[in-house]
Amino acid sequence: MDEILNATLEEMGTISFDCSCGKHHQMSIEKLIMGKGVLSRICEIAEPFRNGKILMVSDNHTYDAAGEKVLELLEGDEFQVKNLILDSGDGILIPDESVVGKVLLNVEKETNLLIGVGSGSINDTVKYISSRTKIPYVIVCTAPSMDGYVADGAPLILEGRKISFEATLPYGVLGDTDIMKHAPQRMIQAGFGDVLGKLTALADWKLAKELNGDYYCETCVTLVERALLKVISRVDGLAKREDEAILFLIEALNLTGVAMGLLGISRPASGAEHMLSHYWEMDFIAKGKFPELHGIKVGIATPIIAEIFDIMKDDIPKEIMEDAPQKEYCEDLLRRVEAPVSPREIGIDRELFYQSILKGNTVRNRYSILQLAVDKGKINEIAQQVTNRIYGS
Numbered sequence: 001m002d003e004i005l006n007a008t009l010e011e012m013g014t015i016s017f018d019c020s021c022g023k024h025h026q027m028s029i030e031k032l033i034m035g036k037g038v039l040s041r042i043c044e045i046a047e048p049f050r051n052g053k054i055l056m057v058s059d060n061h062t063y064d065a066a067g068e069k070v071l072e073l074l075e076g077d078e079f080q081v082k083n084l085i086l087d088s089g090d091g092i093l094i095p096d097e098s099v100v101g102k103v104l105l106n107v108e109k110e111t112n113l114l115i116g117v118g119s120g121s122i123n124d125t126v127k128y129i130s131s132r133t134k135i136p137y138v139i140v141c142t143a144p145s146m147d148g149y150v151a152d153g154a155p156l157i158l159e160g161r162k163i164s165f166e167a168t169l170p171y172g173v174l175g176d177t178d179i180m181k182h183a184p185q186r187m188i189q190a191g192f193g194d195v196l197g198k199l200t201a202l203a204d205w206k207l208a209k210e211l212n213g214d215y216y217c218e219t220c221v222t223l224v225e226r227a228l229l230k231v232i233s234r235v236d237g238l239a240k241r242e243d244e245a246i247l248f249l250i251e252a253l254n255l256t257g258v259a260m261g262l263l264g265i266s267r268p269a270s271g272a273e274h275m276l277s278h279y280w281e282m283d284f285i286a287k288g289k290f291p292e293l294h295g296i297k298v299g300i301a302t303p304i305i306a307e308i309f310d311i312m313k314d315d316i317p318k319e320i321m322e323d324a325p326q327k328e329y330c331e332d333l334l335r336r337v338e339a340p341v342s343p344r345e346i347g348i349d350r351e352l353f354y355q356s357i358l359k360g361n362t363v364r365n366r367y368s369i370l371q372l373a374v375d376k377g378k379i380n381e382i383a384q385q386v387t388n389r390i391y392g393s
Contacts, residue, residue: 002219004262005226009034009251012258013173021217025262029150031138031172034250036243039176042070042115043077045138052112054081057103057126059088062118065142066179070117082106086122091290093121096157104129111135113171119143119187120294127167128154136171143183144191144250146295147269149173150257155278160286162278164364169261173254181246186293188238188249189339193299195231195252196333197273198224200305200369203324204271208367210317214267220259224268227252238337272308272360272368276301279356279363280348292346299339300346303330307389308357308369308382315376316369342390350391357383 003017004025013032019025031045046054054074058067063085074081084106086093093099103125107114114137116126123139130137131154139149148155154167202221208214230248237245259268266274277297284291302325309316309324316324334341343353358379361370373379 004258005219005222009254019217019219021215021219023217027169027258027261029169029171029173029261031174032150032254033173034175034177034254035247036177038174039066039069039140039179040073042073042138042140042174043079045172045174046074046079046113046115049113049136050079052080053108053110054079054113054115055084055107055111056081056115056117057084057086057122058117059086059093059122061088062122062142065183066140066176067117070115070140082108082111092293093118094157094285094291095121095125095155100125100128100156104133107133107135113138115140117142119145120148123148124154124156124167127152127170128156128165130170131166131168137168138172138174139170141173141175141250142179143187144180144246144253145183145187145293146191146194147253147256147260149175150254151260151266151269152264153260153266157285160282162282162285164266175250175254177243177246177250180250181241181243185239185338186296188241188246189299189337190293190295191249191253192231192235192238192295192337193297193302193334193339194295195228195249195256196330197271197298197302198228198256198269199325199330200273200302200309201267201269201271203309203320204305204368205267206320206323207316207369207372208267210320211372212367214367217263217268220263220268223259224256227255232333235333235336267366271305271366272370273298273301273305275360275363275366275368275370276304276356279360280343280352283352289347296340296346299334300341300343303327303334303341304343304386305369306330307386308373311382311385312369312373312376312378315372344390350387353390354383354387357386
């Protein structure tokens, strides 16, 4: 029971066990390979699909980072590869209807494997198409920027709204730290922000268990907590791009993804901090503004949600408050990786911030500290208090 706590990351890909939470958990990722110099194993992963065509999807940035090398390796081993490079200009790729449609139109009849080379947007787009076409996919990670590599949800933009679509788990995940440590520093900061968000996400999940009767799995919580501690123990190495710090970060992001995959829900990884992030992102996209990286927004939102936990402490069981992080602790960790701390730093104006506190609970049908504040009639007071602290009264 709970064998996963003693398994290596690679072993977790196909693990199956009876959990102490009372459920049977299993994963179905055939190849989960992380480490230094592992990019050359792409042909090994693709070998079962040699008799068909491969569609490889990247954007102009991720093709330069790893796609060109992946293509060279595959073609050198005589795989048939169609190479699709999406143009994201100088910014980040927005996974909306036009991007999903363009990739889908490039899937030929004989295609039997999809390979995404990238991080968030590429991964979400390819996994969504994989789930609808039933063509397996492999993701080659180019940055330790988010936790969705081994998750089965695909957050995409539809008619200006960010919606998490049910998708599928990858056939394989390949993460080479030699590549990921050269990702833009902003993406490393984003990955850390996404990991940091687990501090409030786990507190939120426990809150939902105690006050709303939600299902809760201690094993998956332990898995995420262990990953968190490893990253925090080497937090100062992230700004220096130290190999071990980068490896711990990508492992933490993938372990969190494993926890989500085992449960079929994102509760171990996503709480009220993600609701604020999604609210801000949808507003930015609707106004045609650069939406900022997901993990940067999650990182900024985490100390804010920690502050709301503290404001609401009289309405929260003591054992949950013991697990909730302190705002100052979260802010200090963000500063140590040189990441933004205030919403003002990424262009979130006062009104947008105020409205996100008021309405953040509506982004997802999930019990959280924001919902508790609404239920207790305190959300207006909290929104005003936190907004005044950040933007001035």
